[in-house]
Amino acid sequence: MPSVVEDPQSYNPNYTAVTYDMLTQGVMGNHSGYYVAIGMVLVCIWLFQPSKPKCNVSAPLYKSSRMKWMFNADSLIRDSYTQFRDCVYQIKATEGMRTIIPANLVGELKGLPESTLSAETAVSEAMLSEYTQLSAGAHSDTLTLLLKTKTTQNLARMTPKLKEELEYILSTEFPACGDWTPFKIQPFMVRTVSRLSGRTFVGPALCRTEEWMDVSINFAITAFIAVIKLQFFPPWMRPAAQYLVSELTTIRKDLEKAQAMLKPLIEERTPDSDTDGYEKPDDFMQWLLDAMPDEQKSDYFIQAKIQLLLSASSIHTTSNLTTDCIYDLAVHQDIQEILREEASEVLENGNDWDKKETMPRLKKMDSFIKESLRLSGNVTSFIRKVMKPIDLSDGTHLPPGTDLLTPLAGVAVDERFYPEPEKFDGLRFWKLRQQSEEARDRWQFTSIGDTNMNFGLGKHACPGRFFAANEVKLILAHLLLNYDIKLKDGEGRPKPNMFMMTKSPSQTAEVLFRRRTNT
Numbered sequence: 001m002p003s004v005v006e007d008p009q010s011y012n013p014n015y016t017a018v019t020y021d022m023l024t025q026g027v028m029g030n031h032s033g034y035y036v037a038i039g040m041v042l043v044c045i046w047l048f049q050p051s052k053p054k055c056n057v058s059a060p061l062y063k064s065s066r067m068k069w070m071f072n073a074d075s076l077i078r079d080s081y082t083q084f085r086d087c088v089y090q091i092k093a094t095e096g097m098r099t100i101i102p103a104n105l106v107g108e109l110k111g112l113p114e115s116t117l118s119a120e121t122a123v124s125e126a127m128l129s130e131y132t133q134l135s136a137g138a139h140s141d142t143l144t145l146l147l148k149t150k151t152t153q154n155l156a157r158m159t160p161k162l163k164e165e166l167e168y169i170l171s172t173e174f175p176a177c178g179d180w181t182p183f184k185i186q187p188f189m190v191r192t193v194s195r196l197s198g199r200t201f202v203g204p205a206l207c208r209t210e211e212w213m214d215v216s217i218n219f220a221i222t223a224f225i226a227v228i229k230l231q232f233f234p235p236w237m238r239p240a241a242q243y244l245v246s247e248l249t250t251i252r253k254d255l256e257k258a259q260a261m262l263k264p265l266i267e268e269r270t271p272d273s274d275t276d277g278y279e280k281p282d283d284f285m286q287w288l289l290d291a292m293p294d295e296q297k298s299d300y301f302i303q304a305k306i307q308l309l310l311s312a313s314s315i316h317t318t319s320n321l322t323t324d325c326i327y328d329l330a331v332h333q334d335i336q337e338i339l340r341e342e343a344s345e346v347l348e349n350g351n352d353w354d355k356k357e358t359m360p361r362l363k364k365m366d367s368f369i370k371e372s373l374r375l376s377g378n379v380t381s382f383i384r385k386v387m388k389p390i391d392l393s394d395g396t397h398l399p400p401g402t403d404l405l406t407p408l409a410g411v412a413v414d415e416r417f418y419p420e421p422e423k424f425d426g427l428r429f430w431k432l433r434q435q436s437e438e439a440r441d442r443w444q445f446t447s448i449g450d451t452n453m454n455f456g457l458g459k460h461a462c463p464g465r466f467f468a469a470n471e472v473k474l475i476l477a478h479l480l481l482n483y484d485i486k487l488k489d490g491e492g493r494p495k496p497n498m499f500m501m502t503k504s505p506s507q508t509a510e511v512l513f514r515r516r517t518n519t
């Protein structure tokens, strides 16, 4: 069994990550013998339970075991895609039948309203929000709007603060690297991204505290374990079985802890907000406070929940990608110098982080990050539930209740969209952008499209992707300007871990860093 499992994330099942160790520890607690016995019975019930009621989609079924869906969804999607790449097909997943929509038809769906094709219902069902509370509910729109407006528009202004945070964590938690030094980068990246994001989300007073980092990092992990445990019980047993899932209590306690940490900070802010000369703090906590109706401004529970959902959506997704980028830099030595040169040119005197044009000018870096995400990103995308009947142009009828996904891992290696798809070409998207005036603004890391679904599609496409791009570029540029990176002698690129539809970079691999002397 691998010692690590998955990627983390948000209240979208496409992103949740836990280690196998965490999972087994979480599942067994201190009564391992007892839980192993119960666990084995449940696994057997679950593995052999009859298929869920079939939905009436007339589309071929790709036959595969549930174990493959659990432990090897990446190959499952790639293999099934090879067979059916331009047709609608179905896969029996752990939670029932999933209808897979090919890239050539997804365009017909991405603009449909929530009342016809729902992302919220699909995510809520997949994350068992009824039990786990993993949903912003009525506040989803506010969260998304603030990410699209305040967070994205203020990126350049926030970047020097993030850089300050990055330098601080490097000086306190990164080795000196006078000579080549092995370092486990994944756990460091989780803490770094949590700190940098925290600086924008809750401000400097809270983001450096271990208590805040602990809840903001672990909320997604605890929730993911809770979902997995609950999934072992058939739906009719869950109202009772929820009391056996200790993580649900941990989730409630984490929300209470977050609320207790946020309350004094919010209280400090509210009375002064209208006073002359009072300078409002510049963070998501304040933007949210300003956006909330008066009667909810002192609802600390809502603020805690939104903050933890924000952390759950952002920390592990972004840290996974940054870790994958480091692994790719370690493998592809030649690209390090190219990206370093670009970074020194763009940052001229090293202090231009607050200029709006700085990040967009890191075009080769942008391409490199997108290529890493193409080959290491999620397995599926566009999780949706059909609410009203839909007829596709190929004649497929999708009745209400149908659960949809797109085969991201297959599309990402389709040679029609990405020539020499298995080859890692850090400048792939940069070269495409050079081809014409029209292509200049396409193929960006944050661009989305029917063959480019790492951030989803349509109204629910990831609103945090510009923030993520900013963070990853900042971290990589800073590391490249200050360190050389390579694999340990005789080792290849660290293998990713697969668990329950999610893929995440190795959490235990070490790569070598050496401080550059000319900086």
Ligand code: HEM
Pocket (backbone or CB within 6 Å): 012, 014, 119, 143, 144, 147, 310, 313, 314, 315, 317, 318, 321, 381, 382, 383, 453, 454, 455, 456, 457, 458, 459, 460, 461, 462, 463, 464, 465, 467, 468
């Ligand atoms: C590399 C990093 C990231 C990846 C790969 C990623 C990926 C995704 C994907 C695939 C979706 C679902 C889109 C859909 O169903 O159409 C999504 C939704 C979302 N993401 Fe991200 N994300 C990342 C970073 C972030 C960050 C940094 C934030 C917050 C600052 C964030 C906040 C959200 C939110 C709030 C949603 C739900 C949007 C909605 O349902 O309307 N994500 N993300």
